[in-house]
Amino acid sequence: MIEIKSVSKTFNSKKGKVEALKDVSLTVKKGEIFGVVGYSGAGKSTLIRAVNQLEQVDKGNVIIDGSDLTKMSRTELRSARKGIGMIFQGFNLLRTATVYQNIAIPLKLAGVPSEEIDERVKRYLQIVGLEGKHDSFPAQLSGGQKQRVAIARALSHEPDVLLSDEATSALDPETTESILNLLLKINREFGITILLITHEMHVIQKICDQVAVMENGEIIEQGKVVELFSNAKQQTTKKFINSLFPDDIPGELIQSLSQTGPIVSLSFVGHSTGKPALSLASKQFDVHSNILSGNIVQLKDEPYGRLVTHLQGSDEETSKTIEFLRAEGVRVEEVSNREL
Numbered sequence: 001m002i003e004i005k006s007v008s009k010t011f012n013s014k015k016g017k018v019e020a021l022k023d024v025s026l027t028v029k030k031g032e033i034f035g036v037v038g039y040s041g042a043g044k045s046t047l048i049r050a051v052n053q054l055e056q057v058d059k060g061n062v063i064i065d066g067s068d069l070t071k072m073s074r075t076e077l078r079s080a081r082k083g084i085g086m087i088f089q090g091f092n093l094l095r096t097a098t099v100y101q102n103i104a105i106p107l108k109l110a111g112v113p114s115e116e117i118d119e120r121v122k123r124y125l126q127i128v129g130l131e132g133k134h135d136s137f138p139a140q141l142s143g144g145q146k147q148r149v150a151i152a153r154a155l156s157h158e159p160d161v162l163l164s165d166e167a168t169s170a171l172d173p174e175t176t177e178s179i180l181n182l183l184l185k186i187n188r189e190f191g192i193t194i195l196l197i198t199h200e201m202h203v204i205q206k207i208c209d210q211v212a213v214m215e216n217g218e219i220i221e222q223g224k225v226v227e228l229f230s231n232a233k234q235q236t237t238k239k240f241i242n243s244l245f246p247d248d249i250p251g252e253l254i255q256s257l258s259q260t261g262p263i264v265s266l267s268f269v270g271h272s273t274g275k276p277a278l279s280l281a282s283k284q285f286d287v288h289s290n291i292l293s294g295n296i297v298q299l300k301d302e303p304y305g306r307l308v309t310h311l312q313g314s315d316e317e318t319s320k321t322i323e324f325l326r327a328e329g330v331r332v333e334e335v336s337n338r339e340l
């Protein structure tokens with residue numbers, strides 16, 4: 001559906017050249033929610049803006065449903081953009097227009113007949129849960145409500161693709177949850193493909209099917225969310241995942257416990273937790289396990305959990321335990337420092 005092929009973009013600024021995108025490639029399949037995560041300056045905004053050609057690229061192709069947007073004339077591009085909705089961190093609403101007008105005006109500019117405009121505005125405001133707010137002005141709405149208006153406005157053009165540029169970054173955690181649930185609903189009910197950028201791993205964890213991790217203009221790792229969670233290779237990816245598992249095990253405790261056996265982090269996907277495997281291991285080997293912290297987060301389709309546990313026993317018995325846990329499908333990593 002969306003194919004980004006070997007896209008590069010360099011900005012020339014006063015400080016010199018900045019390679020914002022270096023040979024970036026990714027494919028978003030129809031109906032998927034694809035998240036791009038990275039720290040500030042990684043190149044996420046440049047990438048998402050390249051998709052609808054708000055940013056022209058120096059090299060590479062952006063192909064949507066078989067048509068290459070980098071090769072289009074202005075008129076062709078205008079028409080192609082009709083199938084691409086976009087929402088932003090700052091909502092981008094017209095301050096002097098009501099909620100109704102914020103959605104109706106762009107529809108009018110797009111040439112939609114007025115009776116259809118009315119029908120669409122009402123329908124999409126209902127879908128985003130803002131039926132009673134037609135006559136409110138943006139200043140009278142909360143951040144979450146403003147983002148709902150922006151989502152209704154994007155949907156009212158009945159796009160196939162929705163681009164989300166840090167749509168929840170300005171919102172508090174509770175409102176973030178409700179907007180993420182709304183994006184999930186839109187994706188499921190209308191089959192809209194969503195490409196989003198974020199610096200929050202929670203967004204990826206909660207709603208994405210696929211993820212790409214960006215750093216210094218490059219995609220350093222990508223794949224199915226569940227696979228990346230269980231098998232991240234890059235340090236930055238691990239850091240993002242670890243941000244979902246805050247723990248407060250003091251460094252001194254880790255050091256002192258390490259004297260009597262390794263401290264390991266066990267990760268598992270799906271409804272079976274690491275616990276049964278751990279108790280089986282304790283029965284089979286001369287090892288005591290002492291759980292130091294544990295947490296489960298819900299990925300889009302299945303839970304992912306992590307237990308940090310101290311394996312007390314001889315080198316031989318703890319090695320056999322680790323081998324056994326791995327054979328049981330549990331990911332085991334030794335915790336040697338504070339980066340759990």
Ligand SMILES: Nc1ncnc2c1ncn2[C@@H]1O[C@H](COP(=O)(O)OP(=O)(O)OP(=O)(O)O)[C@@H](O)[C@H]1O
Nearest residue numbers: 011013018020038039040041042043044045046047
């Ligand atoms: N118009 C521009 N002119 C010069 N440099 C730019 C321009 N736009 C982006 N950059 C630079 O390109 C790099 C990537 O920026 P980009 O905004 O895409 O990153 P990002 O991951 O979205 O970060 P943030 O979340 O902070 O926006 C940065 O070093 C940025 O300073």
